[in-house]
Amino acid sequence: MAKTLDPAVAEVTTGRSGGLLVENVSAGYGRHIVLREVSLTVDGEIVSLLGHNGAGKSTLLRAVSGALKMTGGDVRYRSRSVRDLDTARVAQSGVALVPQGRGVFPTLSIEENLRLGAGVARHTGSERQLVTMDFVLDLFPALAGRLKERAGTLSGGQQQMVAIGTALMTSPTLLLLDEPSTGLAPVLVQTMLDQIRTVHRELGIDVLIVEQNIHEALRVSDRAYVLRLGAIVREGPAATLLDDADIWDLF
Numbered sequence: 001m002a003k004t005l006d007p008a009v010a011e012v013t014t015g016r017s018g019g020l021l022v023e024n025v026s027a028g029y030g031r032h033i034v035l036r037e038v039s040l041t042v043d044g045e046i047v048s049l050l051g052h053n054g055a056g057k058s059t060l061l062r063a064v065s066g067a068l069k070m071t072g073g074d075v076r077y078r079s080r081s082v083r084d085l086d087t088a089r090v091a092q093s094g095v096a097l098v099p100q101g102r103g104v105f106p107t108l109s110i111e112e113n114l115r116l117g118a119g120v121a122r123h124t125g126s127e128r129q130l131v132t133m134d135f136v137l138d139l140f141p142a143l144a145g146r147l148k149e150r151a152g153t154l155s156g157g158q159q160q161m162v163a164i165g166t167a168l169m170t171s172p173t174l175l176l177l178d179e180p181s182t183g184l185a186p187v188l189v190q191t192m193l194d195q196i197r198t199v200h201r202e203l204g205i206d207v208l209i210v211e212q213n214i215h216e217a218l219r220v221s222d223r224a225y226v227l228r229l230g231a232i233v234r235e236g237p238a239a240t241l242l243d244d245a246d247i248w249d250l251f
């Protein structure tokens with residue numbers, strides 16, 4: 001039986017009506033069904049989405065961002081359905097996706113990449129707090145002295161910073177991060193996730209993060225969901241899941 005998350009109920013349970021509400025979403029590729037009635041919320045918090053390879057984590061982020069049409073259910077953001085919006089419209093509503101594999105424009109400079117994000121922000125016409133280039137460069141000082149360099153010449157970790165920086169420059173209210181630590185040296189994973197925490201704390205941006213580094217992801221998250229074979233099999237406060245021996249058995 002599908003779990004129904006009525007927006008009014010979500011407002012009571014989360015204390016706000018402005019967050020993300022994924023309601024019984026089913027989606028896949030042609031006849032390959034990947035997500036089966038997945039429901040989750042993100043509201044004023046950092047939420048991790050964990051699960052094995054192939055569990056459907058990226059598919060869920062694609063469905064939320066408008067890149068993949070869902071076959072069932074609904075996605076509401078700030079009380080409005082984004083189900084039928086394309087990626088550009090979803091972005092304008094405040095949702096920024098950083099896809100796995102970074103997604104920078106390699107032949108453009110760091111500065112040009114970041115300004116592409118600012119271009120999206122200009123079209124929103126909303127009251128959102130604008131994220132400045134200075135904020136991004138304070139967050140990722142490694143980029144500051146290299147603004148004119150082509151993004152394609154940077155290390156994997158630095159390209160990841162450009163991708164996240166570009167998403168931030170759209171001045172989002174919700175950031176969807178698909179494995180932001182991919183390709184980073186272990187010593188940098190912690191730093192990257194701490195920077196995500198800084199973004200949430202200082203700008204009030206909500207974050208839904210898919211991560212393979214389960215321990216590190218839970219450490220910076222408020223809550224988490226575990227996806228298995230396209231269905232949510234566990235959810236709860238991150239601190240509780242960190243202490244839950246059973247969750248480690250799921251992996």
Ligand SMILES: Nc1ncnc2c1ncn2[C@@H]1O[C@H](COP(=O)(O)OP(=O)(O)OP(=O)(O)O)[C@@H](O)[C@H]1O
Binds near residue numbers: 029032051052053
């Ligand atoms: N473009 C696509 N066309 C067809 N099948 C796809 C496509 N993208 C993903 N899949 C399949 O959908 C299923 C879920 O993939 P998805 O990428 O969402 O998993 P994931 O949980 O993000 O795992 P990973 O950590 O490996 O990225 C997998 O079986 C995958 O092979």
